[in-house]
Amino acid sequence: MRKNKTTVVGLSMFQTIGSWMMWYTGILVVLHIASTATSYTGIELNLSQSALINGEAGWSILNTALTTSKGFFLVCGLLSMGAVIKYYVSNGVTRLDYFKGIIQSIFYLSLSFTAVAALLFGLEVLIINMMGIETNIHVPLVFYLKIVLDVILFYLVGWFIAAGFYRLHVWFGFVCIAIAVLLAFVQSGIWGESVPIPLFKLMNIYEVSIWIAILISLLMIVGVSVVIRLLTKEVRIKD
Amino acid sequence: MPHKIKADKVSLQFQNKQVLTNISFELEGEKIYGLLGRNGAGKTSLLSVLAAFVKPTSGSIAVDGEHVFENANVMEQIVFIRDVKMDDENGKAKKYMKDLSIFRPNFDMDYAERLIQRFKLPTDTEVSKLSRGMQSALHAIIGLASRCPITIFDEAYLGMDAPAREIFYEEVLNDFMEHPRTIILSTHLISEMESMFEEVLIIDQGQMIMHEDAETLRDSGVSVTGAVEQVDLFVNGKHILKEQVLGGTKLAMIYGQLSEQEIEEAKALKLTLGPITLQELFIHLTKEDKQ
Numbered sequence: 001m002r003k004n005k006t007t008v009v010g011l012s013m014f015q016t017i018g019s020w021m022m023w024y025t026g027i028l029v030v031l032h033i034a035s036t037a038t039s040y041t042g043i044e045l046n047l048s049q050s051a052l053i054n055g056e057a058g059w060s061i062l063n064t065a066l067t068t069s070k071g072f073f074l075v076c077g078l079l080s081m082g083a084v085i086k087y088y089v090s091n092g093v094t095r096l097d098y099f100k101g102i103i104q105s106i107f108y109l110s111l112s113f114t115a116v117a118a119l120l121f122g123l124e125v126l127i128i129n130m131m132g133i134e135t136n137i138h139v140p141l142v143f144y145l146k147i148v149l150d151v152i153l154f155y156l157v158g159w160f161i162a163a164g165f166y167r168l169h170v171w172f173g174f175v176c177i178a179i180a181v182l183l184a185f186v187q188s189g190i191w192g193e194s195v196p197i198p199l200f201k202l203m204n205i206y207e208v209s210i211w212i213a214i215l216i217s218l219l220m221i222v223g224v225s226v227v228i229r230l231l232t233k234e235v236r237i238k239d
Numbered sequence: 240m241p242h243k244i245k246a247d248k249v250s251l252q253f254q255n256k257q258v259l260t261n262i263s264f265e266l267e268g269e270k271i272y273g274l275l276g277r278n279g280a281g282k283t284s285l286l287s288v289l290a291a292f293v294k295p296t297s298g299s300i301a302v303d304g305e306h307v308f309e310n311a312n313v314m315e316q317i318v319f320i321r322d323v324k325m326d327d328e329n330g331k332a333k334k335y336m337k338d339l340s341i342f343r344p345n346f347d348m349d350y351a352e353r354l355i356q357r358f359k360l361p362t363d364t365e366v367s368k369l370s371r372g373m374q375s376a377l378h379a380i381i382g383l384a385s386r387c388p389i390t391i392f393d394e395a396y397l398g399m400d401a402p403a404r405e406i407f408y409e410e411v412l413n414d415f416m417e418h419p420r421t422i423i424l425s426t427h428l429i430s431e432m433e434s435m436f437e438e439v440l441i442i443d444q445g446q447m448i449m450h451e452d453a454e455t456l457r458d459s460g461v462s463v464t465g466a467v468e469q470v471d472l473f474v475n476g477k478h479i480l481k482e483q484v485l486g487g488t489k490l491a492m493i494y495g496q497l498s499e500q501e502i503e504e505a506k507a508l509k510l511t512l513g514p515i516t517l518q519e520l521f522i523h524l525t526k527e528d529k530q
Contacts, residue, residue, distance in 0.1 A: 005311060008341055083327050089292060091342035092315040092387075234309075237292040239323055 005093050009101020013084075014108045017076050021109060024072050025116055032064040061124050062139065065117040066147055070154045070184075073109070077158020081166050082238070089237050099229050102159070110151035114144050142210050146191055149217040153187055156224040163231040166238070183220055190216050242302050242316070242388055242421055243267045244289070249298035251284055251445075258284045259445045261298070266438070269419035271411070273436035273453070275429055275517070277525050281445040282425045283321070286393050289423075290319030302389065315344065320382035320395040325374050328366040332377055335366050336384070343385045350414075351384035357406055371398040379407050383414055393425045408435060433517040443525045457514050463491045465510035473508055480515070480523040492519055 080102055088098045121139070157180040164176030188195050189205025190213045208216070244266040251259040259281050266272055276282040287293045289300050291307045291314050299306055302313045328335060332355060340346035355362060358376040361369065369377065375398035382392055396407050412435060415422055426432055439456055441449040449456070460480060463470055470489040478494040492515050497505070505512055 003341065003344075005315075005342070012338070012341075087339075088342075089314075090319065091339050092317065093342060094291075094309045094311045094314055096309060097311060234294050236294075237287070239321070 005097035006100040006104060009088055009093060009097055010104030010108065013080070013102055013105035014112075017105060017109055018112065020076065021072075021113060021116075024068075025113075025120075028064055028068055029061070029120065031068075032061045035064075061120045062117055062143065062147075065113075065120070066150065069113060069117075069147070070150055073113075073151050073155040074158040076109075077155040077160070078162045080155075080159045081162035081232075085166075085232065085235070086237050095232050095235065099232055103225065106152055106155045109155070110148045113151050114147045117147060118144060142214075145214065149214070149221070150187065152221050153183070153217060153224070156221060156228065157183055160224050160228050160231075163228050163235075167231045167235050183224065187217060187220065243304075244300065244302050244389070244421065245304075246285075246289075246300045247298050249285070249288055249295045249300060251281075251288060251293065252296045257445060259288070259295070262442070262445075262447045263298075264440060264447055264450050266421060266423075269415075269421055270437040271415060271422045271424065271435050273429075273432065273439045273517075274423055274425040274442065275427065275439060275521050276425075276442040277427055280427075280442045280525070282427075282442055283393055284445075285442060286319060286391050286423065286425060289389075290314075290317050290391060292319065315342070316387055317389040317391065318343070318382055318385045318387040319391045319393065320378045321393045322375055322378065322395045322397050324371075325369070325377070326367050330366060331364065332360055332362050332366060332369075335377075336381060339381065343387065345386035347384050347386055350386075351380055354380040354383060354410065357410070358403060372400055372403060375399045376403055376407075379410075383410055386414075386418055387420070389421045389423070391423045391425070394427070397428075404431065408432065411435065429518040429521055430516065436517070439517060441521060441524055448524060453517065456517060456520060458496060460492060460494045460515035460520055461497055462513040462515050462519075463493060463505065463510050464488065464513070465508060469508040469510055473505055473510055480519060492523075494520075494523065 084102075085095070085098055088101075089095065093101075161173065161176045161180050165173030185195060185199075186205055190208045192207035207213075244264075246262055246264050249259055249262040250257070262285060274282050274286070284293070288295050289307065291309065294308050301307065302316070305313050307313050307317070330338065333352070336346075336351050337348065340348060340351075354360075358373075358380065360373055360376050360380070364373075366374070366377065375396060378395045379392070379399075382390055382395065392411075396404050399407060408431070411422065411424070424432060424435065433453070436453045439449070439451055439453050440447060451459075463473055465473075465488070467484060467487055467489040470491050474491045474493055480492040480494050481490075482492075483490045497512070502512065
């Protein structure tokens with residue numbers, strides 16, 4: 001029976017990026033322990049959505065995960081174009097199956113990364129409690145949704161930049177970078193994150209309600225996905 | 240089941256450069272085809288269109304009536320092996336092949352392992368760290384063991400040394416006998432491979448200039464050897480491809496078949512007649528000052 005190539009691509013990419021993700025998570029944990037080992041001295045954690053995101057209510061491993069995962073998954077997206085599309089098309093996979101497979105793997109990665117982050121946070125809380133430090137921790141469910149959306153969007157943005165450079169001229173690649181920066185600012189702004197860059201402050205992107213933020217994030221995800229598909233639909237496989 | 244490949248007025252343009260112009264041909268049956276052309280003639284571009292690596296600017300290539308580009312059923316049946324560096328690839332040879340075998344329904348891992356031994360491919364070295372010759376051998380193994388109904392080798396053997404190339408030629412022929420399929424071998428090094436071809440396609444400056452049965456092509460010219468004056472007398476008025484004089488002896492290659500009367504005339508002049516090689520014909524057909 002003929003294998004579903006989309007699923008094959010999706011699982012193989014999930015396996016590859018997932019193994020990188022485990023390394024990254026290990027490094028994340030080490031960095032988090034190193035940076036917070038001296039600062040956990042009885043802070044009362046009361047985590048609202050934006051307070052948690054901005055680290056105003058105390059820094060947990062969720063903040064570390066949320067902040068650093070953007071860079072990690074952006075790089076994963078950047079690496080999902082040239083050599084990857086060449087590998088799959090060389091092995092008889094269509095560009096459509098490649099596209100759908102990567103989308104599938106991003107979905108798996110976002111869920112699994114969020115689950116791992118949640119588990120680590122639970123472990124962190126457990127350790128804090130065992131150490132007798134008083135905490136009053138409440139993490140809104142939407143925070144986990146924000147991690148899922150961030151992973152998906154930043155992966156897609158990286159993939160979009162790489163597709164722009166691969167498909168078109170270098171100058172178009174730079175246009176893609178500019179669009180990617182704009183998307184990143186919008187994603188941060190609508191969720192109430194502050195980005196310490198003057199341009200971000202000039203843009204005056206205001207925090208919106210959770211439902212509007214989710215809607216805008218989803219629209220950006222769909223929009224970037226459509227553009228990536230258009231860029232890769234008939235792309236020539238280079239040597 | 241034998242596949243029919245049909246190219247219909249395929250043209251390809253990269254930015255302002257015309258790479259292929261109105262190429263049409265039909266390949267039918269399980270045969271070994273030779274695609275010949277000089278460097279830059281458009282061989283790789285044509286094969287890239289056939290393997291759906293690039294969409295033609297105009298025209299189409301179809302397999303059994305189905306367009307190749309973005310057709311999952313057809314693309315699965317085509318393997319396109321090129322002599323490209325594998326410096327970005329991870330893993331050792333066996334794992335690398337195992338990983339890609341999931342995309343190839345006919346992949347024969349046992350055969351691949353036998354070929355690994357024949358080519359003496361190191362199995363404890365990362366693919367990216369293999370020498371160029373060994374990377375070429377790995378490409379060849381993948382192409383052969385994939386057992387795709389349409390198998391294309393685009394000068395994939397250039398990095399191999401002479402013994403490895405010999406093994407490659409043997410394996411192509413042996414595996415073709417056991418598992419007949421359409422094999423396309425692209426090369427500009429013709430002398431080593433011409434005996435393998437059943438049909439030959441010659442491409443020059445992006446245009447298909449000849450598609451013939453290999454035997455017919457070999458019979459399309461004659462080499463004439465003998466005393467200089469006798470040879471000159473015999474070839475006078477004929478289409479001469481090449482002339483070479485050594486002392487009092489001359490070798491001339493002429494294009495076109497000889498009549499019975501001309502063969503008798505050659506015998507009377509004590510001339511030796513022989514076939515011309517595909518390489519000689521190819522050089523003639525693709526030389527730059529050809530009109």
